Amino acid sequence: MRKAVAGVAVGLALAVGVPVSWELTRPPATAGTPVAQALEATGPPAPSSSGAAAPAPAVETRDAAPAAVPRAPAPVRVTVPARGVEAPLDPMGVAGDGQMALPGDVGRVGWYRFGPVPGEAGSAVLAGHVDDREQGLGALAPLRTAEAGDEVLVTDDAGTTSRWRVTSRELITKQQLPLDALFSREGPPRLVLVTCGGPFLPEYRSYRDNVVVVAEPLR
Amino acid sequence: MDRTRPIALTAGTAGAFALLFAATPALADSHTATVSVLHGIPDTPVDVYANGERLIDDFAPGTLAGPLELPAGEYDLALYPADAADASGEALLSAMDVAVPAGADATVVAHLTEAGQPALTPFVNDTSAVPAGQARVTVRHTAAAPAVDVRAGGTVVAPGLTNPNEATLTVPAGTITADVTLAGTDTVAIGPADLALAEGTSTIVYAWGSGDAGYELATQTVTGLHSSPSGVPGGSAGLVDDELPLPLVGLSVLGLAGAAVAGRRLVTSRV
Known part of the structure; x- marks a missing residue:
């Protein structure tokens, strides 16, 4: 009889304890301030590309002949030393389905080339696949464990490295992703890293959520 | 109107x-x-x-x-x-x-x-939003010239445009090589010129001038018309699935079953 009591106790302990302790050992779904708040935050205005606002004449005129538009150096590498993330960046646009296009190689990360370069006004978006059936884990898979305060380094093709500090990490259901804030081209400079996370939905061969990490410039 | x-x-x-x-x-x-x-x-x-x-x-x-x-x-x-x-x-x-x-x-x-x-x-x-990845280009005929065709990369995109009218296209962002020909001919009147059509902007191109003074292109850009992508994909293998892993589910179920068996034995041994 004592054996039976012990059996019930051990069985129940297993049944309840396994999922509970698994849940407790997972990194929490969020860290730092909520993403929406981090992206709203106002800071010093971004350096305007047109330079200091000179006391303009009554009306500005300019030569209207077609001219080439200069572009800031593109980012080519991102690293998050504390999480072991290090990946080359590819300039990416929009896929046929309207979503941001990502590099097919999960070891590479896409930079949304239509948005700002890191350091310009608004959100510079870096995104990559979290995994692939053949290739395994993606370069951004460790983002799931990023913590507020983690340093992020971005190097551009002129060799200049900018330093950023993570302010928030959040798991957001894809349907509720604040896309206009994530891809904003206004406001203080932000670095936004995005990959997939949350429960895997085999019927869609896709994850339910996006892992979103927001970083601010480190001075 | x-x-x-x-x-x-x-x-x-x-x-x-x-x-x-x-x-x-x-x-x-x-x-x-x-x-x-x-x-x-x-x-x-x-x-x-x-x-x-x-x-x-x-x-x-x-x-x-x-x-x-x-x-x-x-x-x-x-x-x-x-x-x-x-x-x-x-x-x-x-x-x-x-x-x-x-x-x-x-x-x-x-x-x-x-x-x-x-x-x-x-x-x-037109300051309405442009879809993500696209650019709007409007061509306006304001030159002392008859009807023209506007070509991009050698293909006519705006046929038979007359003064003072316009044609508007939404195209993938990028640089196009544009020229203007007399309508229905290959006689190039203006260009070719490279036009940088930035994503999420509207580039307005004016053909202006006269036969005597020469024809030119002028451009105007309206910015801030961009749209966001519809989402960010990101994985297809389930390697970092955030659900309780199957072996652990099994272990938990096993515990439950064990408890049930032991409990039943406990109850029957008491009777």
Whole structure:
């Protein structure tokens, strides 16, 4: 009889304890301030590309002949030393389905080339696949464990490295992703890293959520 | 009302004549309008006056003024030779009571008609959002020339465009090589020129000039029309699935089953 009591106790302990302790050992779904708040935050205005606002004449005129538009150096590498993330960046646009296009190689990360370069006004978006059936884990898979305060380094093709500090990490259901804030081209400079996370939905061969990490410039 | 067919006022038009900006876009909550002015009359530097006040001094052909934020209302516009001291003499070109509605975005173009007469034509600029990854390009015929075809990369994209009309396309962002030919021919009248069509912007291209003075392209860009991508994909293998892993589910179920078996034994042994 004592054996039976012990059996019930051990069985129940297993049944309840396994999922509970698994849940407790997972990194929490969020860290730092909520993403929406981090992206709203106002800071010093971004350096305007047109330079200091000179006391303009009554009306500005300019030569209207077609001219080439200069572009800031593109980012080519991102690293998050504390999480072991290090990946080359590819300039990416929009896929046929309207979503941001990502590099097919999960070891590479896409930079949304239509948005700002890191350091310009608004959100510079870096995104990559979290995994692939053949290739395994993606370069951004460790983002799931990023913590507020983690340093992020971005190097551009002129060799200049900018330093950023993570302010928030959040798991957001894809349907509720604040896309206009994530891809904003206004406001203080932000670095936004995005990959997939949350429960895997085999019927869609896709994850339910996006892992979103927001970083601010480190001075 | 057809937005693509603005009213052209020739220099000879006298008296009060309202240039109505067609179909005002929304944003009626503001009390200002955005107005740009393009000078497309060859060899004729001018001063631009609005309601008798000098608005633009020494305005050279081929230059764009603005965008200006003007209070909504009616304006008397007049162009004088650039060396005129004030607006007391004979205007080269004028348009009275030009209605500038709140929220409108328009470009007033001083240009030549197909017959070579100076004219002031207001065009309404399409400031609606552009899909992510795309760019809008509008081509306006404001040159003293007959109908033209506009080509991008050698392919006709706007056939039979006449003065003072426009054609609008939405295309993938990028640089295109554009030229202008006499309609239905391969006779190149302008270009080719490389046009950088930035994503989420509207590039307005003006063909202006005359056979004598030469034909040119002028460009104007309206920014901030971009849209966000519809989402970010990100994985397809389930390697970092955030659900309780199957072996652990099994272990938990095993515990439950064990407890049930032991419990049953406990109950039966008591009876």
